[in-house]
Amino acid sequence: MGVKYQDYYKLLGIERSASEKEIRNAYRKLARESHPDLQPKEKKKEAEEKFKLINEAYEVLKDPEKRKLYDRFGADWKHGEDFSAQQQQWNTEHRSSTHSFDFGSESGGSGFSDFFEAMFGQAFRDRGAGDFQRAGGFQRPRRPRKGMDVTAELEVTLEEIFFGEEKQFQISMQDLCGVCGGTGVQENSFCSGCGGTGHTNNIKTLKIKVPKDAREGKKIRLKGQGGEAEPGAQRGDLYLKLKIKPHSVYKLKGNDLEADLLVQPWQAVLGDRISAPTLEGSVRVKIPPRTHSGHKMRLRGKGMPKKDGSRGDYYLKVVVDIPQEVTSQEEELYRKLSEINH
Template sequence: MSIEYKDYYALLGVKKDASADEIKQAYRRLAKQHHPDLHPVKDKPQAEAKFKSINEAYEALSDPQKKATYDQIGPGWEAGPRPGSPPSGGEPFAGFSDFFETMFRNEGGQSFGRGQAFQGASRKGQAVEAELPLSLEDSIQGGDKRISILAPVLCPVCGGSGRQGGRTCPACAGVGETRQERTITAHLPKHSRDGMRLRLRGQGGPGSRGAEAGDLFLRIRLLPHPSYRVSGDDLETTVTAMPWEASLGGELSVPSLEGPIRIRIPAGTHSGRRLRLSGKGLGKEDGSRGDLYAAVRIDIPDKSNGTTARLYQELREAIL
């Protein structure tokens, strides 16, 4: 009886040097994709076969001992069965190929089946990444912010074992986790920056067999703002001045992230001049803040009458 070598790495679509995490991720993705329950009747047999081989590959590569054995033997297996390992006979392993059975007959004890692998060692929950969209105002103020994320939770049907009534759990495809919307409170520091990562301990994926939960990483993404143009750590906004304010000097109100600020504009201000409000911009890497620039735009009053027209004419004659 010849036993066909199975490339478990290729089955999971990972490289030979893939980390345990990468292997798990690939398995989870494929297990969901090929779960027989998700396919129409005519495609079920094919999906089932694929699902089985994915499970087998994961069983072999997720167990460090089995993985070591498998890596050691390699494709040279084609030359024939490993010495001392009978290709058949004895109690069969649940649903696995002859290749798997033969390879691991002497490794893992009497009876492990698909599914039990998920109940094995206790493992810390996986780290979860989520995006946290933030207004510019909130980024400056900091404080507690409540957000909803899709977080992994232990599968409510099988309780995380991946098995249900002696079969692969249909709710989670044997993975033991599902995603659920969860509201959490994140404590934001003052002056948060775009791209900053916040770590929330124990708010990530659930641990298996009583192990601690993984961490949640929130990546801050600053939202566009209707009143400001963002340039690095600096902000720019536009303020409108009347001709006499620009010419004689005056006071203007500038919208800042912390509310309006009154500034003086000097006499003889031209349209387009940028006035700097130091330290009123976005948070900088060193904890300080960038600047806010108020670009002055000169407008004329909407109201016009005989008096204003006469004054403009006087102005023209005085200057020409």
């Protein structure tokens, strides 16, 4: 039986020195261009053969181990010669190696060329259900690719963190087209489901519980909610990078919170008890007599929850407020104040 040598490099239109990336790119381009479903009916059979060979070439060249074997074997091979001439020598030389080759045997129903079968068939059989067989034989000789991990920014409020609230959000995600399964083609034309891209964009609604110790930039992993995968493989993961929405009252500094506390001039001078806001409702705080503007009062343990369950502190910064409007009686009193200070 004569087996024709297949020049996988030529098939993919690449140099023998091509990098893994070049191989992958060449394969993707060719696989797209020569998909049998895109060819006219009379050329379909021929296209199917070619498509098969392209997949086979990629199956070998993308795998460094197989590629090495192939390169060694093909180094002194002239394109177009009969494979059988070399079989004996190859067989003798490599019988003791880890791979054994069953030349001249039946070419199994794998859908690969006789050449591939002769070269790699036995090696695959030795491994039992090799990865390409598990993945469905020729139809999908490559191991289906897992989806990419995706990072998205999610804005949360201080309150959502403080109370560990559940947050619902929507995210636009690409999915493999359900109509064509990602190939982009249907019969002889572009897929009606995706317009030929192989993907569809879907809005997904997801929910997370905001961790109480979440801070700016914290990443939350949602397993299997990331980029689409090829059929049979897992989706990637979604990483949510938290961004804290600026709050109108509170500033977050590490685990501490800070807020301004407006105080009237006479309260600052004479002292008073006034109401101050906190995330859990208002509290009464004591303004000591002669309090300066900018003075900070610490409310211990009233800040943000920490990882260990304790809490940071809450600082109230005194801002002496100047009334925008004063009554004539008040103005009179300020005038008196002014006079006795001259």
